[in-house]
Amino acid sequence: MGGDPIIASWLVYGCCGAVLVGLGLFGFMRPTTTLRRVLAFNIVGSGIFLLFGATGYRVPSTGADPVPQALIITGIVVALAATALAVALMLALARVSAGRDEDA
Amino acid sequence: MVHPALLVAPIAAPLLAALLAIAFPRGAVAAALSAVGVALVASLVLVVEVARTGTGAALAIGGWPPPLGIALEADGLSAMFLLAASTIGLGVLVVAQGPFGWTGRETRKGYSFWPLALCLLAALNAIFLSRDFFNFYVGLELLSLSAVALVALDGKREAIEAALRYLMFALVGSLLYLLGAALLYAQYGTLDIGLIAASAETNGPTLVAAGLMTAGLAAKTALFPLHAWLPSAHTGAPAVASAMLSALVPKASFFILVRVWFDALPGQAGPGLTLVLGTMGAVAIVYGSILALLQERLKLIIAYSTVAQLGYLFLVFPLAGGDSTAQPWFAGAWTGGMVHAVSHGLAKAAMFLCAGAMMAAAGGDKLSDVRGIVAKMPLATFAFALAAVTLMGLPPSGGFLAKYLMLTAAFASGAWVWGAVVLAGGLLAALYLYRPLASLFAPADPDRTFTSVPLRTELVPLALALVAVLLGVASQFPYDILQVGRSVAAEAGLE
Amino acid sequence: MIASGFDITVCVLLCLCALAAVTGRDTFRAIVFFIVYGLLISVAWLRIDAIDVALAEAAIGAGLTGVLLLGAFGQMGSADTMAREPRGAVLIALVAGAGIGAAVLFAVQGLPPEGAGLTAEVLAQLEASGVGNPVTAVLLNFRGYDTLLESIVLLVALIGVWSVASETGWGERPGIVHHARAGGTLQSFGRFLPAIGLVIGAYIVWAGSSGPGGAFQGGTVLAAVAILTILAGLVDAPRVTTRWLRWALVMGPGVFLGVALLGLFGGAFLVFPQAVAYPAIVAIEIVLTASIALTLVLLVLGPPREAPQ
């Protein structure tokens, strides 16, 4: 059993990243709540990271390219910072509009 | 060869001051003013050096040249934008001492403002000096997060709502940009602008990458129809913050867009893309102007004017990059766009600061509130009028120089439609600025009283508006500076 | 053959989780799917040999982000209900998402299959960088400037989070008051896990100089420990006006920036001469870890709470 892979790992994960980006963008743009939008934003982000990381693994014999890995770690942290700010704004908005009609 | 400290100071000094302001809020004002002062001096020296030597300055951070490391580089464009950002930044911070200065007790707004404003300025400078597409991304995120927090600073429901909407646009804009940068790296194995330019070719992945970057950056620059976040965000923020948000923040994403198409991928913009960007810019000019005409509040007029004025920036793409033949007027169109970015920044900051001062004096910013304020605040009113001259593009202002260069290019290349848009934009600006001006200069109601405001809130916008005019008076100097360090391709337009 | 089967199964499950997280009306379910998604994506990272990223994704993506979203959901309660979805808007989102996804797919499959990126350049300079882990070398040396800015992005986000406090809340402790039954399961969790977590976190920071790991991953684990004890109601976060807290927050980026500026005396910025590169980077990593961990804890907790009535 075994044998050569039918399709290179990097291409599988690269394409998966592209699909995740599409799904996440759909989730971001469809009419929904802020919390769900923030969640979708994180899916778009991780899709981009996966795609980026996968393209760094095109020549498995040399190992994964460390530069995209480092950039992705930076990106993950930045995404968390943005998520935290969005959540805080969302909760603040809920607080100041408590008692008033929430429709947006 | 300039000392590396000159390139580092505009970024490091505000960052250091921001850290200080977080740890030791009592010293925030002093730290902020001295740091931005240092940044201003450094960028002034850079501009002079760049003009004198006719070459840019570069520094490989950590001694690692690209592609492994990141390089800072100041060409003419960087130097001009740095100088504009530091000038406006210093002016804004001087005024901000009033509402946000240390009052003996730490407050939510007084504590938060300084680190946010300083990081915003540092992020701008970092972007203007960078040559690396991922470093641009980190700079953009630093810029966006501090800008969003400044929008929300007021704490009212409208402000928080505007901040949230702004954040959503900014986040998706950054992600699309990052996706493009990732694809470029996957294609060329580098993120450095110069190295990408050296090996760039026209192929599918490159075009998708550039398209994604363009879409993301256009959303961050509030290009029509992706402008929906701007007016509410800029009016919801405190006036000093609005000055930076309207004058500077959209310029950073525009700056990156210019780097993408003119420096990294010269010759790759097809006529379709430049037509789309130019058309959206033209629509923005008309749409923003009409909405500015319909507003009753001073800050909203200024904010919609920003939507319109940002439209001009995108006319650079068809004017300086549409055709396949290199022509002398392309350089003129490109330079015109950049001069417009700088002079609009100065004038818009002046206007928002005036609006802030007038709001403080009149207790509101409806046109009826500020009616006849000239008697009480002649300097601020004059500053507003001077800034209006620049936005309308009247001689001898920087706005005139910008529009003159763009018009010349438009008519020389036979692209008279774009020329007509530039002309119409000037007329529309005159129209929508006429109403606030008429109101400010009207005779005041005899029993209307205004609160007194500190003199510096009038002097700073006056100084900024004067600089915007001077830019046009000394027209040769900015023109020459902007040519320094331009690649041949950029000299000849996008090809 | 088997390898491809494994990869494809992972990707299908990933896409299913993402789909479930972005559709439907139940927000709680969406968040649960998002957490499982983070877990699967860590597995994906291991398959493409990116252990450092897998660690970051496990700690941040599946961990802290999920906790942040769950916390927000718990506090939003019924405020997080959705208005009716207009068909047209859903369709536009569908077309835009599918269009961009397809364009990216097209770009990915059009990439040259042999791009090795900068692997060779990084490995050639690895010795000069002072550390043995190529990813850490890029993060803290070759592209240390990005990391410096990133550590400040975290701080700016925190100031932004704090700045939306209510006017009366300034000076209070961040986040809501957590409580748990004395001696209950939650409290025992909060007493038992931190010891293990501290060891794991410190180990991951330490391992980062030679193998997978580093300041961000380790800092996140340490942050998770602190959050756990706070959620268990065992300790309360310090007031946002506490002086030591603020100095500790800026210490990491501050030391990093200071070391970077030292280079200016030699006409360079952010240089690590090879002789001192290893100790310098490890020292920066340690202070950076402390600041990052603290910042992350406070980011997850949220703005200072309302003053007690």
Add this chain to the structure above:
Amino acid sequence: MSDWYLAIGIGLLLTLAGALFRVWRGPDAADRMMAAQLTGTAGIALVVILAAASGDWAMLDVGLVLALLAALAAVAFVKAASPNGAGDPEEDDLS
């Protein structure tokens, strides 16, 4: 050798898929939480399998982190289910 490990990995992924179905169906928040915790266990097993398959034992660190963070997620689940996000179900039982 590594193919055997990956084959086992596919099996694990299938059990994980089963748990995913439970997350989707619910019907209670508690069902979803339990199913998610189950996927956490499967995920750690996957990490161990992958470490064995590639012989790179540094991958086990990822398993450690996942295990620790799963505990935090469990606590967060419990918190999210309580009325204002601050409580403890054991406490609520008593009151």
